[in-house]
Structures are given as C-alpha cells and as structure tokens.
Amino acid sequence: MPEPSTPVTGTVVMLGGRSEREFGVVRELGYRVVLLDERIPWHCMPWVDAHVDIGLDDWGAVADAIRDELGDERPAAVLTHTEPRLPLMAHLGSLLSPGSPGLDAEAAANCRDKWRTRTVLEAAGLPVPRFALATSEDEAVAAASHIGYPVVVKPRDGAGAFGVRCCIGESEVREAFGALGGFLRDGLPGALVEEYVDGPEFAVQTLTRGGTTQLLSVFRQRTTPPPVFVELGYEHPCGLAAAHHEELAQLLQDTLDALGLRDWISHTQVRLGTDGFRVIEVNARRPGGRLVEMTTAVSGVDMVEAVTRQVLGLEQAPPGPAVAFARYTSIVFDEPGTVLYDEFVPDGEGPGRPVVELEIAPGETVRPKEDPQGGVYGRIVVYGGSAEELDRAEQDVRRALDLQVVFGDGLDPAPSDSREFKSCC
Incomplete structure (x- = not known):
C-alpha cells in the first residue's frame, strides 16, 4: 500500500474488515490504521500500520487493548464496515472519542434489531408492516393469525435475507420458526412475524x-x-x-x-x-x-x-x-447440474466497465435459485447511456461466458459452500 498522501494526523481504529479499499481510504486521508480482530487475515497485513489479535465480543477487553496500543493518544475515530460490529463501534467511539461524529449507540441498536426498528418507527407514526415478536412456535402462529396471512417470518438480526420466509398458513409458520434455531441461539431472542407487503x-x-x-x-x-x-x-x-x-x-x-x-x-x-x-x-x-x-x-x-x-x-x-443507466443481474440457475463457462475479462477501465463475478469454478455443482443450497452464484453489472445499451452489454457478457449447466441427474449437494452472497444484500 502506498504511503499516506498527507502527513499522518491521527490514528483510526478499525474493527474487522477484509477490503483493501476500507483501509486505503483512511491512509489516503492521512491517518494511521490499527486493525483489531480475532484473526487478522494475512492479506490485510500490508494495508494496516498495526494490528491487535483479539476477540471482539468482550467490549471491555477491546477498549483496554486499544488504550494499550495507543497509549495517551485519543483515536481520531473508531470505524467498522462490518454490520455485527456496529454496536461495538458506536460504544467505543463514545468511550474513546467522545463528541466525534458518527453512529451513536442508540441508532446502532435501533437499526441492528428489526423488531426495535419497527417499534421506533411505528411510535413515530411512520409506515411499517404490521408486526409482532414471537418467542415460540405457538406465539408465532398466534401473531400470524392476528396479522393475517400471508406473513413473513424472519430473525430479529442478520442480513442477506437468510432465514426469511413468507408463509401462507400455520404449518409454514411453524416450519419457518423452527428453521430459525441457529439465529435464535446465536442472535437476539425471538423472531419477527410481520405482514407481507x-x-x-x-x-x-x-x-x-x-x-x-x-x-x-x-x-x-x-x-x-x-x-x-x-x-x-x-x-x-x-x-x-x-x-x-x-x-x-x-x-x-x-x-x-x-x-x-x-x-x-x-x-x-x-x-x-x-x-x-x-x-x-x-x-x-x-x-x-x-x-x-x-x-x-x-x-x-x-x-x-x-x-x-x-x-x-x-x-x-x-x-x-x-452514469445514466445501470443494471445488476444475479447469476442464478433454474435446474441443478454441473456448471461450465468460459473466462471473461471485461474491456476498458473506469465506471462504465462491466463487473463479472462467479463464485464457483467450472465443473462445480449448482442448485436452483430457490433451493437452500442454491441461490446466487455470482453477478453481472453493466452500465450505459440507455436501457438498450444495458441489454447489449449484458448480452455480450453472457455470450462470452457461454454459461451451461449439464449432468443434472443424480446430483448431490456440495458438502460445503463458501459463497459470500446467496440472497439479498
């Protein structure tokens, strides 16, 4: 990573992170970067000035580690781009850099907890779906009957639409609530049952x-x-x-x-x-x-x-x-099988250049988009001056990729799946 373009004026403490851009911006603005995480990835080492290997669940220990690292220096900011660490970031910011702008603890909690989000917005008279918090299958069914079907059952926290399901009857509500076992164990207690809009x-x-x-x-x-x-x-x-x-x-x-x-x-x-x-x-x-x-x-x-x-x-x-027009298309499949495709390297540079990502290699297996083992396997992003230009750009990419799915019979799910995005953002 290049040296900061201006003299160093302070230190930014970052909680987690994997993207070079997240760290690069801080250094370009003239600040040192101290990264804290339970396991610092090797590829992040060149992007930071110092790092501390520490679990981020013990907030008091994290605050002490920052004080030990910085000594008498007050951090210019505490920053994270990782959603689960936003409450910790807000807490540490108020503790170590009081008065600094940013996300405060109450706002972080209001956004992190979907039930709390709806409660605050409803109290303010703002339009949200009808909702209820359920801590058991029976409570979920009672809430759904009161709200009226169809309803959506989802965890109180989490992202990417994981665990979110629309239900049209009692059996589906019970199944959806039961499927949230991991979320209810590791996240906030209870599930949100809400009106489907x-x-x-x-x-x-x-x-x-x-x-x-x-x-x-x-x-x-x-x-x-x-x-x-x-x-x-x-x-x-x-x-x-x-x-x-x-x-x-x-x-x-x-x-x-x-x-x-x-x-x-x-x-x-x-x-x-x-x-x-x-x-x-x-x-x-x-x-x-x-x-x-x-x-x-x-x-x-x-x-x-x-x-x-x-x-x-x-x-x-x-x-x-x-740019005037942009389109993001997920790479999904209707049938199971083995995927084959050709390598595609976009031409040009700058904001108009297509983005093509596949999170599977040729020869790996895929599942239909609605399958729990399926979902999104990549994305194509194109830009242009009109909708017609977007159509042509996407068609050019798909022709070059020549995506095919073969050998669908007798397919077993892959034993593991490391794809980052399976569903919504």
Whole structure:
C-alpha cells in the first residue's frame, strides 16, 4: 500500500474488515490504521500500520487493548464496515472519542434489531408492516393469525435475507420458526412475524450529515416470488415517478431521524404497496453484493470514502462523474447440474466497465435459485447511456461466458459452500 498522501494526523481504529479499499481510504486521508480482530487475515497485513489479535465480543477487553496500543493518544475515530460490529463501534467511539461524529449507540441498536426498528418507527407514526415478536412456535402462529396471512417470518438480526420466509398458513409458520434455531441461539431472542407487503421493492442508499439525509441511489430490486426472496437484480433508474421519488426522500429523512441516525450511511429496503410506501428494513451500513460500486457509478459518491470522512469530521469530496443507466443481474440457475463457462475479462477501465463475478469454478455443482443450497452464484453489472445499451452489454457478457449447466441427474449437494452472497444484500 502506498504511503499516506498527507502527513499522518491521527490514528483510526478499525474493527474487522477484509477490503483493501476500507483501509486505503483512511491512509489516503492521512491517518494511521490499527486493525483489531480475532484473526487478522494475512492479506490485510500490508494495508494496516498495526494490528491487535483479539476477540471482539468482550467490549471491555477491546477498549483496554486499544488504550494499550495507543497509549495517551485519543483515536481520531473508531470505524467498522462490518454490520455485527456496529454496536461495538458506536460504544467505543463514545468511550474513546467522545463528541466525534458518527453512529451513536442508540441508532446502532435501533437499526441492528428489526423488531426495535419497527417499534421506533411505528411510535413515530411512520409506515411499517404490521408486526409482532414471537418467542415460540405457538406465539408465532398466534401473531400470524392476528396479522393475517400471508406473513413473513424472519430473525430479529442478520442480513442477506437468510432465514426469511413468507408463509401462507400455520404449518409454514411453524416450519419457518423452527428453521430459525441457529439465529435464535446465536442472535437476539425471538423472531419477527410481520405482514407481507405485496408490491415493488426498492433498495435506497443514503448519506446523512448533521441530520440532513441525501439519497445517493434508489434501485428497483427484483427477487424471486415468495416463499423465499432470492435477489435477481437491481435497476437504475428505478422507475419511480417524480412525486413518488420526493415522497420516498421525505420518508427516508423521517425514518433516519426517528432512528437517531444523524451522521452516517444507510441501506434501506422499502416496498410500495397499495396504500403507499412501507419501510421493510434499515441497515446502518453500505449495501453488499456490488451495490456500493453501482451507487458510486450512478451518484459519483463513494460510500466507503463518504462514511470515513463523516466519522473523521472531514468535508465530503465533490461528486465524481455519474452514469445514466445501470443494471445488476444475479447469476442464478433454474435446474441443478454441473456448471461450465468460459473466462471473461471485461474491456476498458473506469465506471462504465462491466463487473463479472462467479463464485464457483467450472465443473462445480449448482442448485436452483430457490433451493437452500442454491441461490446466487455470482453477478453481472453493466452500465450505459440507455436501457438498450444495458441489454447489449449484458448480452455480450453472457455470450462470452457461454454459461451451461449439464449432468443434472443424480446430483448431490456440495458438502460445503463458501459463497459470500446467496440472497439479498
């Protein structure tokens, strides 16, 4: 990694992280990086100035380790891009750098706990699905009967739509609740049972500064139909009329105000039902699965740099160039089998260059998109000046890849699966 472009002015403590960009931005802005995690990956070593191997579950021990590492120096900021560590980041920020901008502990908790998110927003008079918290199968069934079918059963925390299922009857609710055993054991107690809102879904990325929220991108999201929600892709422009877009902007401002998010980024899921917008989820983080790069392309704002500048109290960089049209298409399969494809290396450079990722190698097995062992196996992201240009760009990629699935009969699931994204962001 190159040396900082400006003299070092302080130290940023980072909790976890795997992306070079996360660390590179901090150093480019003229700060040292101290990385704390239970196991520091070897590939991260060149990107940081110092590291501390420590488990992050004991908050007191983490605070002591930071004090030992920095001595009398106060950290310029405590930062993480890892959603489970956001509450710890907020706690350490207030403890070690009181008064610094960023995500506070209450806002972090409000966004991390889906039940708490809905409770706070409902109390503020904002539109959310009807919901209830259930700690047993019987409570889940009673909540579903009260709300009215169909309902969605999901864990209180977690991401990527894991464990989320739409149910149309009692047996499905019981099955969905039972399948959450791992979440109920390792995460927050209880499951969320909520009304299923039928209508188009939108992924909204924002940057909030001093309580004023700016919409960076609004993507129309495509998923498989219920009962499971596997991401099929995202589109920009999102197709909303100007009046709806203004309504959505105001809803995000009011939502983040109510949750206490004043100096941070967010990735929010919203559905447009027959009675208007409903807030489905609010995540106090950037999106995953290449949506952050899409946001940079369509807005000119890099969310990684923006949130880093925000927590350091620095002015935001001016927006860069933006593209007019963008499309993210998940690589999914309808039938099981062995996948074959050719290597594809995109031409060109810059924001208009296609992104092509496959998380499986030729000769490996795949499952249908709705299968628990299936889902998303990669993604294609294309940019252009019109919808027609997107069509041509995606077709060019698919022709070059020549994706095929063969030998479907008698297929057994792969014994392990290390893919990062199986479902929604």
